[in-house]
Amino acid sequence: GAVVSQHPSRVICKSGTSVKIECRSLDFQATTMFWYRQFPKKSLMLMATSNEGSKATYEQGVEKDKFLINHASLTLSTLTVTSAHPEDSSFYICSARAPGPSGNTIYFGEGSWLTVV
């Protein structure tokens, strides 16, 4: 089946630094990927829609200058948390919709645990 891979799975960074999370669709091309954030014991909240070759579309309340999204190719989207602070610590997960026989199923990456110290 369709596979979406995320890297790194866990990252610890110092407050004030930036960290990049990669999301790759391994066996299909994804013109659109989605980035979600999950707070502890909470549901997943859509942060932004990443569009290949164009600017990302951010949800209301998400700082686009803090959470930089780049969708440079049909198989890679990156989320960069800039000037990270402890409140940015969270579980970040990406997803992409697989075309064709998979029937519009959205597959998720394994997620990335970010801890800002």
Place this chain on the structure above:
Amino acid sequence: AQSVTQLDSQVPVFEEAPVELRCNYSSSVSVYLFWYVQYPNQGLQLLLKYLSGSTLVKGINGFEAEFNKSQTSFHLRKPSVHISDTAEYFCAVSENSGNTPLVFGKGTRLSVIA
């Protein structure tokens, strides 16, 4: 816009007992429906999905769900649970057209008791 309501935040159940996790949605357009499971400290795994056709959908690990359009529900069921089913379960909905994201419910914590 769509929304998803999972009425039960926590469901404790004894091992080998049946379980139903409830999910209701609202939408002004036709939708696709999904159930995902999240084990502790892990990402999301697709359990099953409804796109069209038969309203009874069977998924992995013995789970099934039934789409009820009149009641706008997509409840998840399993006739006999195992300890290993202990996890967080998320119901999600998306429009059935275009490349739209999923909207998630708040999740239901299933705890299976030995």
